[in-house]
Amino acid sequence: MASSHDVIVVGLGATGSSATYHLARRGLRVLGLDRFAPPHTVGSSHGQTRMIREAYFEHPAYVPMLQRAYELWGDLEHEAGTRLLLKTGGLMLGRPGSAVISGARLSAARHALEHEVLSAAEVARRFPCLSPEADMIAVYEPRAGILFPEACVRAHLALAQACGAQIHTHEPLLNWKADSPAVSVTTERATYSAQRLVISAGSWAAQLLADLEPPLTVERQVLFWFDPMQARESFSATRCPVHLWEFDEHRFVYGFPDLGAGVKVARHHGGASGSPDSLKREVDAEEIADMRALVRRFLPSADGPLRSATVCPYTNTPDGHFWIDRHPTCASVLIASPCSGHGFKFSSVVGEILADLATHGTTSFDLSLFRNRWPLRSG
Template identity: 30%
Template sequence: MDAEVAIVGVGTMGSMAAWQLAKKGVSVIGFEQFGIGNDRTAAGGESRLFRTAYMEGPEYVPLLQEAKHLWRSLEEASDNNLLTLNGGLMIGESGSLEINTIKKSIHDFALEHEVLEGEQAKKRYPQFTLYENDVVILDKNAGFLRPELAVVSAVQQAVKHGAKIKNYTKVNDIVPEKQGATIVTNEKSYHVEKVIITTGAWTLKLIPQLKNKLFPRRLLLTWFAPKDVSLVTADKLPIFARMRGDFRLTGAPMLDGSMVKASYTKDPSYIDDPSKLYRDANLEELERISESVKTLLPVLYPDPVRASAYMDAYTPDNHAIVGELPDTSHLIIASGFSGHGFKLSPMIGKILSELCIDGKTNYHIQHMKPNRFFEAANF
């Protein structure tokens, strides 16, 4: 036996699972096809938003609250600053699904927030164009994460606790055995008791049975130069989700002293082969984001100064797939985070460690159960 647990894909979720398992004394071997923290994974692009008043569903709130503590514990262990809670502005039309779900999350869990009205909102946040029927909610437990540093920090902690990480090592196959499984790489094969599959947008290559349940999609991130630098620093500009009709802009304040990230994150395009991701931007995309920024974020010059594309795996209901694959107790998957998984990642790492060690978790992850998509018999 080469290790108790193999982690295939040491990106966002894999790094956190490695940290959580190694910390608990489990022997771990992780396989990553690229370097650790590289920006071809879903973790690329400098920042990720952390929100608690959750528009994707109140069922996430307890997981997010615990994730916040785990982020702090990773910061403490690594001595790195990973999560800055500078608040989150959620702006959308009154009565929209997103605003109603945010309100429900706030109501169900008595979340710290402010609702800003008309002139008061315009005065406090002149960076945005606000319309009469807009609702402006400030989520006090929101902010931004440093994704590449977070992945590297988690791996460093895992290694410190004894994990072995094989970078630049692509897994070609995972073969379930009666006892455990064999991991096949170009270099050699490894035998382990359990396997965690955290291969993000590449998951279909190893688990083709998930076709039509998991879809790699491409998201374009864009950065803009501010017209007034003093209005876009982290103390003045919270992270934001600005929704209006077909426009959805999400972004973070200026982190590098020169640019503000504001990206169009609605309906990302589907891609057939994650190894052939088009990382550039086409003119149509740039025009669309430019139009959104011109209309909704007048504090920025509307031509993007930087653009790059990334991928994530999406599911039909936008909830991830986390748990044992059917007919096996030793293959555990965590994929399909549908464009909103980063903030949850230390929590997912913890849940994966519990599934490996105890065979169950007490956290509520019913909405992420693999069996909602397939019957064991036809897997």
């Protein structure tokens, strides 16, 4: 079958917009398809801010990818001529043996990353907006900060188009088929063919890979913005680093400085599972009360009126690590994007990795943590 494109990318959120950009700038004929018009508020890449940090408590194997991600965000910022990353420093807080603290220290030690270990009293003295409990400690890393997700997606897509990529929005993929060695995809408007297909459909990935029955769960998460009533200046980006707390075993809350819209806070995990198409989008009084109790405990001066809240889903794998691999039976199909609620910061490098896999079949990064690792149906 004659291929009308070299690569089709389905899903143009964080991962797919980056993959489209990296493929297009290599001169490939790329078609990017999305069921909405990214950046939008229905997937997993909205909400004004995303944390980027390097002393990665989740596993030291992420650090080389993170270091490349930082370089690529810098390059993108330069090329797009717009601010995408704000360095604030970052604090991981918890009890000394907690996963957050021991994991961050392990990554920092293994990769010789600049960091400091602070007592609760030192945290409160240096960052008066934060109120850790006396038995908590913190790992402070100066390179952590904030990515602006909507601007990142917009920049990747605009620059991909400038390199010749075709971007079709409001065009959902209905199904795809391997026509060895090519792939054909059908949307509501047409059928297209290509040498390679990248599936980066976020919370909808399982629907496009239904034959494999992948063990992914879509988890509802709520983001809250509170107005600080007192000490507003202590939440400014120069005085308040991004912060992530393991306040009880495997129970997490995180937050950002006030960039003008209020102090953003959210739980990391602990939400209800469901389908991306029927996710409850309203935030109820009980959820607000739950978050306000955490704010009073750890950021007491942010306990002002709620300014806004929004819902955004995670797409979780069983072990919390990413899924980046070839389709187990269709080698022309690459799967990426289920990233368990911590993938935005990596999307710059994951796009580059997907372009490497699509063009050379290999990448210089060790992806062993991210391979197909569950029993998948043959498809």
